[in-house]
Amino acid sequence: LYAAESATRAPLVRWLLADEVGLGKTVEACLILNHLLRTGRADRTLVVAPETLTVQWLGELWRKYHQVFVLLDDKRLADVEKDYGPGFNPFDAHRRVVLG
Known part of the structure; x- marks a missing residue:
């Protein structure tokens, strides 16, 4: 969750999540995305x-x-x-x- 927390704190979010298979990239990306959409930071x-x-x-x-x-x-x-x-x-x- 460190990546998700760091991404949502960055002023501009352009991240590439490229961990090994099974380490939760989809969940991490969805958490980041959901936060950005709900706070109006993703158009x-x-x-x-x-x-x-x-x-x-x-x-x-x-x-x-x-x-x-x-x-x-x-x-x-x-x-x-x-x-x-x-x-x-x-x-x-x-x-x-x-x-x-």
Whole structure:
């Protein structure tokens, strides 16, 4: 939890959590993210995870922290282009994104 505590105290949070498998990176990242969202310090949020873990991330964010994120996959990108036009920034349409 040292990383989570340190990250939430930093004036600008841009951290890479890269511990060994099973050491709680997801929990740590969710704690940091939840704190930043609840205190208004995160306007846009991008979670980059291996494609095989994107659905797990969406589930964790919703079940444990009641945060709604969008999976930015090829279908969603096509929907953004259809709805907003070519060249529109998908991160302007979706402020909380999980990307694989």
